[in-house]
Amino acid sequence: MAELKVIVFQLKDEEYAIPVQQVRSIEKIQHITRVPRVPKYVKGVINLRGVVTPIIDLRMRFGLEEAAFSDHTRVIIVALDDMEVGLIVDAANDVVDISTDAIEPPPEVVDATTADYINGVVKIGKRLFILLNLEKVLKTEKG
Amino acid sequence: MDMSQYLEVFIDESKEHLQTINEQLLELEKNPDDVSIVNEIFRSAHTLKGMSATMGFEDLANLTHQMENVLDAIRNGKIAVTPELLDVIFRAVDDLEAMVVSISEGGDGKRDVTEVVAQLKQIEKGEAVVAQKSTPTYEQTYDEFEYTILKQSAEQGFHSYEVTIKLRSDCLLKAARVFMIFEVIEQIGEVIKSVPTVEMLEAEQFDDQFVVTVVTKVSQDELQKRIMKVSEVEEVNVQSVDLHRPVAQENAQEKPVEQKEELKTVEQVVEKKQEGQEEKTASKQVSNKTIRVNIERLDILMNLFEELVIDRGRLEQISRELNNPELHETVERMSRISGDLQNIILNMRMVPVETVFNRFPRMVRQLARDLGKKINLEIIGAETELDRTVIDEIGDPLVHLLRNAIDHGIETPDVRRAKGKLEEGTVKLKAYHSGNHVFIEIEDDGAGISREKVLKKAISKGIISEQNAANLTDKQVYELIFASGFSTADKVSDISGRGVGLDVVKSTIESLGGSVSIDSEEGVGSVFSIQLPLTLSIISVMLVEIQNEKYAIPLSSIIETAIVKKEDILHAHNQKVIDFRGKVVPLLFLKDIFEVPVIKEEDDFLSVVIVRKGEKMAGLVVDSFIGQQEVVLKSLGNYLTSVFAISGATILGDGQVALIIDCNALIK
Known part of the structure; x- marks a missing residue:
């Protein structure tokens, strides 16, 4: 039975999970330089220890309403292939181990916009984690 | 003997030689009668052969050897240069290249070259009787190439000697002695041939005696004395080479026929040889001055320097704020020195x-x-x-x-x-x-x-x-x-x-x-x-402010900056333009193009940066100029690949990111 270590973060009322292998670091919000004429959910770029890193507002990416940054707001720096991107989330909550057997396909009730970005769901006790499909999240739409 | 430390040099030099051969072959195709070109090719091939034999890449050496034979035949006018012949030689060079590539990728440099070798042999035999390489014996015999060198040297006033050197039988480090002897000889002349071969000597595969053929200007006596100065040398016997004796036995009969032709070319060849020697000394001087540096080290140096440039920017900012004259002076000095350093580092990476x-x-x-x-x-x-x-x-x-x-x-x-x-x-x-x-x-x-x-x-x-x-x-x-x-x-x-x-x-x-x-x-x-x-790393920019955002404009595209009164703006075809030194220059309002959130009120005066792309010009309207700065160009990463009119980003002294404007994209 394979174990999967995931980082759990909060977005609106739900908890999402990303495998730790895909996470580089978790940062506090810092000055973001806006980049013109890019999709709205791309907030801009930050200076991450000398590396210019693009930042995505995950709320907007999922079509949720924008929220003001709070003390809990975090930027999760994820790496996929040769891309490094920061995801703005409401809070980073936890690191948990889940077994891959416990992953269920996404329930059909999840609304269409977000369903695309989901690999599956995991239920542990009373908590429900939504496993994020990073590839889909980071795929830039053409046009 | 461990050759790995020489491998890199070997690969680099082999590539250079192959490149020379390639270039010269193309040249030869244009001037098929030019013997000096063939000589050039021959020299490279010969060096390559020697190097690869030393390094133990036999296929490489064999093929080069075969190619050398054909070249030799061309040089002696036995084979005419035809495109077909060049095709075969080119194929051989291709194979050689493939082998060198294989070696550089960690392979063994082996390759099936029998077909090309066969073709080369065919050419070699097909047109004329070509000198077979003399079978290696422990007698001092010379192949035609070496013989030609000796002859040419004689004509230039060099003496050729066969030097028989005997080491003391209790000599411990024979290879080291050989090396010292060769060094002594090379100070006053050049070793043309040695028996056994240099490689065997270096591997100590000889008893205690060996023969070298030397061309030099010094006298017989002096040569002997100089070599005797090397310790543990027991006996040195110097004899001058009889240049009139036939080269190799197989050639004996054809020699007289060939003689005339050779004489004709000799002048040319001699000239070439002199040139060659000059080249050699020149290249020696150059090689004294250059070293091969792993590109990775340069990259590391560059990265470190980039960090330094960022801190320099920060330091400059702090010093301006503190307004301390001494600090100011020091920072300025440092900026100047690091500027020079930057030029040097950048130049090192230019190719x-x-x-x-x-x-x-x-x-x-x-x-x-x-x-x-x-x-x-x-x-x-x-x-x-x-x-x-x-x-x-x-x-x-x-x-x-x-x-x-x-x-x-x-x-x-x-x-x-x-x-x-x-x-x-x-x-x-x-x-x-x-x-x-x-x-x-x-x-x-x-x-x-x-x-x-x-x-x-x-x-x-x-x-x-x-x-x-x-x-x-x-x-x-x-x-x-x-x-x-x-x-x-x-x-x-x-x-x-x-x-x-x-x-x-x-x-x-x-x-x-x-x-x-x-x-x-x-x-x-x-x-x-x-x-x-031109370069991907450090550029000079002009920092400007648009509302609350900072942008950088590459200095290279800026002609000048200007302050323009609002009423001086003209309209032409729905386009705002200004009259700039007699030219009509369209205005581009960056705050509209970049959709900058408007916070401040507009002024009566516009700050305009005049930029150009080739002949075309445009005026970029900004809110204020901050100043000129050297910045490190950073990419926006692989996620944001094509952002309109932004060529990259940089990190400013305060740690914030500023975007760099791509003027070429703005000017249609």
């Missing part, structure tokens, strides 16, 4: 595009022959320098564009004749600097791009719709060639036109921060123009 271009003549020749076309490749501006990182990437796209020009551009000779053009097509490869960019153009005088053909194809491939097609400008039509899944050749050849490629060319160039454009006239030819950044 002439020649390193990429020099493999093209060979490729073009081969392609032209394969396709039955006549093509003259003109290379202009090969000395133009580009950053190493750009050079490494630009080779493949250029190969592709060249192939494209030759395969699709240049017509076959009969078609060209029918069109009233010269049978021989011309492909121009041109590189030049402009601003902080390097342009590389590939121009052919071939068929040009047919708008109809391209459109037909694009529509049939579903790249565009028929309605859209009619509205496209010629330029936009040409752009379609870069769409993926596009190929215009009626006939798919294996040279280009598999539909993969041109789109890759475009994306590669764009990933380097460059761009590619096409200009074409049907029936007259096409020009593919590539624009590349």
Whole structure:
């Protein structure tokens, strides 16, 4: 039975999970330089220890309403292939181990916009984690 | 003996020699009668043979040896230079290259070369009786090459001696003694041959005696004395070489016949030899001054320096704020020194595009022959320098564009004749600097791009719709060639036109921060123009403020800055323009283009940065100028690949990111 270590973060009322292998670091919000004429959910770029890193507002990416940054707001720096991107989330909550057997396909009730970005769901006790499909999240739409 | 430490040098030098051979072979094809070229090739081949034998790459040595024989025959006028013959030699060089590549990739450098070797042998035998290499005996015999050297040396007033050296039987480090003796000899002359071979001597595969043939200007006595000074040498016996004795027995009969011819060429050869010696001393001097540095180390140095530049910016800012004269002075000094340092580091990484271009003549020749076309490749501006990182990437796209020009551009000779053009097509490869960019153009005088053909194809491939097609400008039509899944050749050849490629060319160039454009006239030819950044790392910029955002404009595209009164703005065709030194310059309001959130009220005065792209100018309207600064160019990462009018980003002294404006994209 394979174990999967995931980082759990909060977005609106739900908890999402990303495998730790895909996470580089978790940062506090810092000055973001806006980049013109890019999709709205791309907030801009930050200076991450000398590396210019693009930042995505995950709320907007999922079509949720924008929220003001709070003390809990975090930027999760994820790496996929040769891309490094920061995801703005409401809070980073936890690191948990889940077994891959416990992953269920996404329930059909999840609304269409977000369903695309989901690999599956995991239920542990009373908590429900939504496993994020990073590839889909980071795929830039053409046009 | 462990050779691994020499391997890198061996690979580099082999590549250089192969390059020389390639270039000279092409030259030879143009001037088949020029013996000096053959000599040049021979020299490189000979060195290569020696090096590879020493390193233990026997296949490499064997093939070079065989090639050398053929070259030797050419040099002695026994074989005429024909394109077919050159084809075989080129193939041999290809094999050699493949072997060197294999070695550099950690392989054993082995390759099946029997076919080429057989062909070379055939050539060697086919036309004339060629000198067989003398069988190695422990007697001092000379092959023709060595014999020629000895003869030439004699004519230049050098003495040739056979020196028999005997080491003391209790000598412990024989190889070391040999090395010392060779060094002594090389101070006063040159070793032409040694028996046993140098490699065997170095491996201590001899008893205690060996014979070397030396050309030198010093007398017999002096040579002997000098060698005797090396300790543990028991006996030195110097004899002058009898130059009149036949070379190798097989040649004995043909020698008289050949003699005349050889005499004729001797003058030429002697000249060459002198040149060669000068070259040698020159290259020795150069090699004293240069060292090979692993590019990785330079990259690390560059990265560290970039960090330093960021801190320098920060320091400058702090010093301005504190307003302490002493601090000010120190910081200024430091800035100056680090500026010099920066120039040096950047220059170290600059490489002439020649390193990429020099493999093209060979490729073009081969392609032209394969396709039955006549093509003259003109290379202009090969000395133009580009950053190493750009050079490494630009080779493949250029190969592709060249192939494209030759395969699709240049017509076959009969078609060209029918069109009233010269049978021989011309492909121009041109590189030049402009601003902080390097342009590389590939121009052919071939068929040009047919708008109809391209459109037909694009529509049939579903790249565009028929309605859209009619509205496209010629330029936009040409752009379609870069769409993926596009190929215009009626006939798919294996040279280009598999539909993969041109789109890759475009994306590669764009990933380097460059761009590619096409200009074409049907029936007259096409020009593919590539624009590349000079360096990918540090640039001078002007920092400007637009509302609350900071942007950087590369100094290289700025002509000057100006403050313009609002009422001086004129209108022309719905476009705001200003009169700038008698020229009408369109104004671009960056806050609109970049959709900057408006916070401040507009002034009565506009701050304008006048920028240019080639002949065209534009005025970028900003809110205020902050100042000039050296910044480290950083990419926006792989996620944000093509942001309009932004070429990258940089980190300012306060740690914030500022975007760098790409003026070329703003000026249409």
